[in-house]
Amino acid sequence: MLVLKRLDQTLSNLGYCSRREVRYLIKNKRLRIDGELATNAAQKVDPNAVSIDGQPLEHIGNILVMLHKPLGYVCSHDSSEGPRIYDLLPTIWQARNPQVVSIGRLDKETSGLILVTDQSALVQQLTSPKHHVDKVYVVTVDQVLNSDIIEQFAQGIALESETTPCLPATLEIVDPYTAKVTLNEGKYHQVRRMFAACGYHVTALHREKFGEYILGDLPIGEWRDLL
Template sequence: MTVLKRLDQALSNLGYCSRREVRYWIRDKRIRINGELAKNASQKVDPNSLMVDHQPLDHPGDILIMLNKPLDYVCSHDINEGQRIYDLLPPIWQARNPQVVSVGRLDKDTTGLILITDQSALVQQLTSPKQHVDKVYIVKVEKALDDNIIEQFAAGVQLISETEPCLPAKLEIIDTQTAKVTLNEGKYHQVRRMFAACGNHVVSLHREQFGQYSLGDLAPGEWRDLI
């Protein structure tokens, strides 16, 4: 069902301008509704019907994208923390309301699939422990992997400073120092801490799948719409 919004609210929420500025944009004939010039900032509109400067709006509906996060980027809105994943997206998205956010986080030293959305209910759904959403990582470690680690992960690794062990996780050894790990928890730095608890150090960590979504051939720093 199409949700109609006030013209000024629609453009403000999508990050185009303030609600006050919409009146000036109407005066300057910058806004069209179904091809016709807009006349009133308070009129109810379908955002999909709007054009600004003869261009359709950027993502007038909900946002859900998959980004291949490069190394050294942070999942933070704070400009003081360095290169942000949001800097890889259209600048106008940073002014949207609701704000676009990442679904969970990948630390600065981790690459791969991160979901970004403006749907808070979806964030809750995909990050809730009750949903058991699988995440798949490719992990390179410092020391050669022993078959015993498969059983350790399957039994639930006991992390340092944690009272309860991790939930069972699946580990597949790809080669001497590379493994594929599938888990559905989201503890802080969990994969790195799990290997540390088993006496090994993670050299590189890459997430290739989140629930039903897989990176495929998406290049580092690029993103793709999922809706």
């Protein structure tokens, strides 16, 4: 059932403007509701019926997108840390309430699939260890992989400074320097640290799958709506 909200609240939550600025949009005859000029910022509206400068509102529902994160981008809202994944998405989304966030993170030197949403419940569902959501990574290392590492990952790698070992993970050797790893945890820099514990340095890391979502042929820096 659609819950009607005030016009100013609707536009503010979707990131179009502040609630105060809605009055100026009304005054300048830029807002319409069902084709008629809006006259009251407090009027409760169906966002599907609202238009600004003749254009309907976009992404009026929840957001869930898959983004192909390039190297060098951070999953942070702090622009001081470098280029942000949010800079690759519509600018208006950064002003939404609730705010859009990434589901888990990929570090600056990791590429691949990252999910972005404004649904806090979905973030919890896909990142909570108890839900065992698989993530698949393609990993390149600095030396030839020994087949013994398959069993080491299957038993659970003990990480430095961690009191308990990682949960068992699946490792497939693709070529002498490349492996595909499937795990369902999200410890800090986990994949890199797991390989380091086995004597390898990760030179490239790429996530190609997160739960049911597969990156496929999505171009680098592009995003796809999943809802």
